[in-house]
Amino acid sequence: MRTIEWVPEKNIVKMIDQRVLPHEESWLEFDDSREVAEAIRGMVIRGAPAIGVAAAFGMVLAAQQSRASTHDDLLRDLRAAHDVLYAARPTAVNLRWGLERMMQCASHLTTETLDETRARLLREAQRIADEDVQINQTMGAHGARLLPRQANVLHHCNTGGLATVDWGTALGVIRSAHEQGKGIHVFVDETRPRLQGARLTAWELMQWGVPMTLIADNAAGYYMLNGQVDAVLVGADRIAANGDTVNKIGTYKLAATAKDSNIPFYVVAPTSTIDLRTLTGKEIPIEERDPREVTHPDDDPRGIAPEGVQVGNPAFDITPHRLITAIITEYGPIYPPFDETLLPVVERAAADRRAGRVVSPEDVLHE
Amino acid sequence: MRTIEWVPEKNIVKMIDQRVLPHEESWLEFDDSREVAEAIRGMVIRGAPAIGVAAAFGMVLAAQQSRASTHDDLLRDLRAAHDVLYAARPTAVNLRWGLERMMQCASHLTTETLDETRARLLREAQRIADEDVQINQTMGAHGARLLPRQANVLHHCNTGGLATVDWGTALGVIRSAHEQGKGIHVFVDETRPRLQGARLTAWELMQWGVPMTLIADNAAGYYMLNGQVDAVLVGADRIAANGDTVNKIGTYKLAATAKDSNIPFYVVAPTSTIDLRTLTGKEIPIEERDPREVTHPDDDPRGIAPEGVQVGNPAFDITPHRLITAIITEYGPIYPPFDETLLPVVERAAADRRAGRVVSPEDVLHE
Numbered sequence: 185m186r187t188i189e190w191v192p193e194k195n196i197v198k199m200i201d202q203r204v205l206p207h208e209e210s211w212l213e214f215d216d217s218r219e220v221a222e223a224i225r226g227m228v229i230r231g232a233p234a235i236g237v238a239a240a241f242g243m244v245l246a247a248q249q250s251r252a253s254t255h256d257d258l259l260r261d262l263r264a265a266h267d268v269l270y271a272a273r274p275t276a277v278n279l280r281w282g283l284e285r286m287m288q289c290a291s292h293l294t295t296e297t298l299d300e301t302r303a304r305l306l307r308e309a310q311r312i313a314d315e316d317v318q319i320n321q322t323m324g325a326h327g328a329r330l331l332p333r334q335a336n337v338l339h340h341c342n343t344g345g346l347a348t349v350d351w352g353t354a355l356g357v358i359r360s361a362h363e364q365g366k367g368i369h370v371f372v373d374e375t376r377p378r379l380q381g382a383r384l385t386a387w388e389l390m391q392w393g394v395p396m397t398l399i400a401d402n403a404a405g406y407y408m409l410n411g412q413v414d415a416v417l418v419g420a421d422r423i424a425a426n427g428d429t430v431n432k433i434g435t436y437k438l439a440a441t442a443k444d445s446n447i448p449f450y451v452v453a454p455t456s457t458i459d460l461r462t463l464t465g466k467e468i469p470i471e472e473r474d475p476r477e478v479t480h481p482d483d484d485p486r487g488i489a490p491e492g493v494q495v496g497n498p499a500f501d502i503t504p505h506r507l508i509t510a511i512i513t514e515y516g517p518i519y520p521p522f523d524e525t526l527l528p529v530v531e532r533a534a535a536d537r538r539a540g541r542v543v544s545p546e547d548v549l550h551e
Numbered sequence: 552m553r554t555i556e557w558v559p560e561k562n563i564v565k566m567i568d569q570r571v572l573p574h575e576e577s578w579l580e581f582d583d584s585r586e587v588a589e590a591i592r593g594m595v596i597r598g599a600p601a602i603g604v605a606a607a608f609g610m611v612l613a614a615q616q617s618r619a620s621t622h623d624d625l626l627r628d629l630r631a632a633h634d635v636l637y638a639a640r641p642t643a644v645n646l647r648w649g650l651e652r653m654m655q656c657a658s659h660l661t662t663e664t665l666d667e668t669r670a671r672l673l674r675e676a677q678r679i680a681d682e683d684v685q686i687n688q689t690m691g692a693h694g695a696r697l698l699p700r701q702a703n704v705l706h707h708c709n710t711g712g713l714a715t716v717d718w719g720t721a722l723g724v725i726r727s728a729h730e731q732g733k734g735i736h737v738f739v740d741e742t743r744p745r746l747q748g749a750r751l752t753a754w755e756l757m758q759w760g761v762p763m764t765l766i767a768d769n770a771a772g773y774y775m776l777n778g779q780v781d782a783v784l785v786g787a788d789r790i791a792a793n794g795d796t797v798n799k800i801g802t803y804k805l806a807a808t809a810k811d812s813n814i815p816f817y818v819v820a821p822t823s824t825i826d827l828r829t830l831t832g833k834e835i836p837i838e839e840r841d842p843r844e845v846t847h848p849d850d851d852p853r854g855i856a857p858e859g860v861q862v863g864n865p866a867f868d869i870t871p872h873r874l875i876t877a878i879i880t881e882y883g884p885i886y887p888p889f890d891e892t893l894l895p896v897v898e899r900a901a902a903d904r905r906a907g908r909v910v911s912p913e914d915v916l917h918e
Contacts, residue, residue, distance in 0.1 A: 402800045402801025407863070434768070436808070437808045484853070486574065486851070488848065504776070
């Protein structure tokens, strides 16, 4: 199953509706790039890598919708679609990354017919999607090496197949370790306010047959101090040049607690999540979301708080680089000092992309 | 308003039903000590000081219910009621403290008639309740001194009038500072899984007119790292002789994060919460509660997780003494090293109790 997929027979993109899981497994179809932007904003699809791919397919739809008769007009329409998609959510850099990759592809294609350009854009989006799966499995192979046998792992939010095209980032590492027979058990943070852990991660782990225990976010420290957690694994929405990592709200508390309890804290993210244009975490915009996410968990109409209560609902926080043991990418774990170690890996990824190379789990085996 | 109160006209004890706040303000009446134990277990009443007082009134009801014709028989019936009440919840030491005070009172009264004994037990329970309010206001006066003007305070769970007889412990400090015109603003952790922050603390602060912002527990770190929190204030269910503090689940994560963000972390608790018979936090039993508290927030029948999910639900955690800036009692703040500083304060409290003295907010003014 892929979270997001192109349907060639219909020329549309379909996505599983993550707002209604695990109660319902429902698929939505999109033929309009603006609706894709709305789906990203409304969290039909979420997770940094997944929204990068959704934005790429949104650009394919924009190219199809465009009535341009010249390349310049098509590029203008694509730029307009780019801006709408870019504004959908501010924090995850993969959105920008996916959009820029599509714009680059389009602007290099001026010698082809417009329909050839449309076809090339579709192939580029599909390539981004396929690469995402392969990159995740490669990260999984790298990360699994860091986990001891019988490891108890603590995981925040959802970083599984649903946060990507398939396999996952932090949860992909867990899946890889599980498939290697390492006997992994996962403490699953429910991840208030949107409950991605309880709704999505628990659902995925149960489907994969990975032993797990769902806990309130507050309980993570209990198990950590008790010596019951061997590693904390999280994803990322954006990693600054110095290693500061912006991820789902609550990540910083986990990292500070892991440090206090002497537990390794791993960020698992593809190089596309590293944003060298952002020097430190403080420069990364933090999205403030609807107060109803806090006052009405899982959209329960009764609400849990007094009427008219004032609410703060930042969707992400910054984990300072000093709290991160390693950042696990498709090129393996990167260790501090991140302001020196991130750059060469990002350059290697750019070189590989120019050469059309994509790392694979087999590379890890042969290392 | 008192959370728990004796109704002399009916010879019953009444409590506000904290399970249905803030949706409903409903009062329950009890004439049976076993039902009081059930109310404590089911969290009709919760909060360490409040359940100590509830247990004391439970003993009054047991004395009324007893058909004993001799003091020895009455003491036997009281011992049986003691055991049932004691088993209601394992973690908060105030339950044991309230019960032991009532048993001590009863065992000293062998020269009186049984009805005189019953009346003396009622007076003792009422004294415990009255003292609780006065002690809380005294803690409030001490604690308010530690908060700067315009302080932003972060608060976990509910430690207000509802967790005590009236006023509160940590929330009592906030109330005292607010009434002194200090311009306090409170970040209110919602406190999953039972949501005492969203349901009870928000309700109390709004009634008192204290400016506040309700947040998901995960968001606390965001505001702390941002420099928007001047102090963290929490209550306690039991404090060991070395200062290790057991409190509502999530407290340890807050303390570790406060340390990482260089924010003072205060525990506010009466000396009755200090248990010198427990040497370290590891000896304190941690209650594991119903998985439905996690999977069905606010008892929403739909649930937030897949059917059949495995759940961990510890109700409390241990905050190591090294993370605590000070423990604020009715005798003022106690600073580390707690294994030296707690004992003299507990001894002073015992001496005051023997002498029939209770500290008051005026004592703080004259200090």
